[in-house]
Amino acid sequence: MPRSMTGYAKVQKIFEDYKITCEVKTLNSKGLTIDVSMNYFLNSKELDAITKIKEYISRGKVTARIWVRFIKPIQVSVDYSLLKTYYDALSDIRENLNIPMPVSLEHLLTFRDAFQFEISNEEIENAWQHAKAVLEESLIEVVKERKIEGEKLTKDLVEMVEKMQSIVDRINERAAEIPKVVAQRIKTNTRELLPDDIELNRELFESAVALIADRADIREELVRLDSHLKRTRELLSKDEPVGDMLNFISQEILREFNTILSKSRFTDITNFALEGKYLVSQFKEQIMNIE
Structure with missing residues (x-):
């Protein structure tokens, strides 16, 4: 029988090095539109994710959110020059506006572009293979719901x-x-x-x-x-x-x-x-x- 275009699935898996969550939602649409959201280090895998989604869904508006959290420690590089720029800017704002609160580390930690995970291509590929498996499981669940x-x-x-x-x-x-x-x-x-x-x-x-x-x-x-x-x-x-x-x-x-x-x-x-x-x-x- 034909399938509905509406469906939802959320799958979460914990592996040795990762905790991966995948959420897929589908709605009505004249054609097929796909919106994929992933960690920044998986951006190069967006087309792979879209290709995988097309294997299961041919029509509808598809929103897929894939999120990978590392369980093991990951090296982080800090852009101290950028943080110094932010610190100086915040200090100037505080002085000009007569704000009594001093600039703290907590404030600087909100500038995420100053912190980068140092992840090798091999690590990215390994994380993606696990994420792809979770994505596929989510798509299978969505298809089941659309069939019902x-x-x-x-x-x-x-x-x-x-x-x-x-x-x-x-x-x-x-x-x-x-x-x-x-x-x-x-x-x-x-x-x-x-x-x-x-x-x-x-x-x-x-x-x-x-x-x-x-x-x-x-x-x-x-x-x-x-x-x-x-x-x-x-x-x-x-x-x-x-x-x-x-x-x-x-x-x-x-x-x-x-x-x-x-x-x-x-x-x-x-x-x-x-x-x-x-x-x-x-x-x-x-x-x-x-x-």
């Missing part, structure tokens, strides 16, 4: 399709009576307008009936609706991304109902077509959440 939600959505969508099919069947039954009703209306109207002693020209009468009946003929629209609804059922049974195709077909279904409305000669057919349009609007709203 997708099953619920699909059940509702199938019910809507069956209701639309029922409407099409009822219109079909009524549409078969169009030529007979058109002939009767023309005959009745003609008798009301013409004197009793004037006899109708049978050939002209049949031509008029055929012309008006042809303009009111909705058989082609009904055949296309049957075809579209059949295709919709097929798509809803597939275990693959079908959201874009469902959106396209729903537009075609709506077009056919609109055409039937414009051709309608019967109040009940008009009401059926309006009901069909309402169902299509509900259907389109629901498929916005299908991958």
Whole structure:
């Protein structure tokens, strides 16, 4: 069955040297947009993370947060020149504003750009391999959640399709009576307008009936609706991304109902077509959440 585009997962793992947390959230979107947030020393791995996400998700807005904390001690380099600049600036501010509080180490520690972890490329690669494994586990959990939600959505969508099919069947039954009703209306109207002693020209009468009946003929629209609804059922049974195709077909279904409305000669057919349009609007709203 198709999957929903909404999902959430958070996985935390503790390894010998690292504590890694990965949080993945997915929302509705027309296409696929991915936003990845990681430690600065993993910035070079952003494209790798995006590639991994694309293996599991093809549509939706994906936000992934990957955070690595070192359990073992890591060497830190201090930019004393930069800290001295910050210290002097803070001291000037304190003096100019008559602030009694002295500049302390606590204040200087807030300037994180003065402190850099000294991490080797080998260490970065090792940390990334562990982080990637946690990311993959998070993606698996997200996909599971999207499948569960997708099953619920699909059940509702199938019910809507069956209701639309029922409407099409009822219109079909009524549409078969169009030529007979058109002939009767023309005959009745003609008798009301013409004197009793004037006899109708049978050939002209049949031509008029055929012309008006042809303009009111909705058989082609009904055949296309049957075809579209059949295709919709097929798509809803597939275990693959079908959201874009469902959106396209729903537009075609709506077009056919609109055409039937414009051709309608019967109040009940008009009401059926309006009901069909309402169902299509509900259907389109629901498929916005299908991958």
